Amino acid sequence: MSFETIFFDLDATLYPESNGLWPAIRHNIDRYMLEQMKIPEAEIPPLREHYFLHYGTTLRGLQIHHGISMQDYLNFVHDLPLHEYLQPDPALRDLLLSLPQRRWIFTNSDQPHAERVMNMLGIADCFEGMVDVYALEPHCKPQPEAYQLALEIAGAPDPQKCALLDDSTRNLAPARELGYFTVLVGRNGTHPSAHRTLIDIHDLPKVVPEFWENQRDHPNE
Numbered sequence: 001m002s003f004e005t006i007f008f009d010l011d012a013t014l015y016p017e018s019n020g021l022w023p024a025i026r027h028n029i030d031r032y033m034l035e036q037m038k039i040p041e042a043e044i045p046p047l048r049e050h051y052f053l054h055y056g057t058t059l060r061g062l063q064i065h066h067g068i069s070m071q072d073y074l075n076f077v078h079d080l081p082l083h084e085y086l087q088p089d090p091a092l093r094d095l096l097l098s099l100p101q102r103r104w105i106f107t108n109s110d111q112p113h114a115e116r117v118m119n120m121l122g123i124a125d126c127f128e129g130m131v132d133v134y135a136l137e138p139h140c141k142p143q144p145e146a147y148q149l150a151l152e153i154a155g156a157p158d159p160q161k162c163a164l165l166d167d168s169t170r171n172l173a174p175a176r177e178l179g180y181f182t183v184l185v186g187r188n189g190t191h192p193s194a195h196r197t198l199i200d201i202h203d204l205p206k207v208v209p210e211f212w213e214n215q216r217d218h219p220n221e
Helices: 021-036 041-055 058-066 070-077 090-098 111-121 144-154 169-178 201-207
Strands: 005-008 102-106 129-131 162-166 181-185 196-198
Touching: 005 144, 021 041, 021 058, 021 070, 041 058, 058 070, 090 201, 102 144, 129 144, 144 169, 162 169, 169 181, 181 201, 196 201
Parallel strands: 005 102, 005 162, 102 129, 162 181, 181 196
Antiparallel strands: none
């Protein structure tokens, strides 16, 4: 098995959800709906869940049904002191740089937030490029079109030579159907959408040694 490109989700994948950043982002989503959109507080959780399940993200549902500004929404929900949640991760940096494949970020977030997170982790220069929510518009994970767009943007036409690491089983399922090798991060056990599972991103060499084995004739070598 040979891989040429590895796509990494960002939030709760390259850092653990337990650090509190992703829950803080979710809290800001609720705050946006309450403070900026004046939606009654009791209606927010079911509405957010409905949009998430039907459109892939709360953002897409709010765009479609309420015509909100994507930039205003993303600026609001990502307005957080990242230094309180993240710190440089030299071990993650070494792991990423040891991979012989092309490395891309593939996120339903936006590039400014992703760059801030990567800078805090000390891994901003470990990736060739990024597929963010603007690049995917009007689609997003887990819509099948998003995974094809990611391949096109990254210049990786063969999904069977690509892998995706994500913390969401829902986001992995369409990728696996398309031919990606899928790795679920932050879970243990087995899941239909994932070829492999790992608790922490740092466990990647133990769980998927194939990323380092038999990688001949790779463009980065």
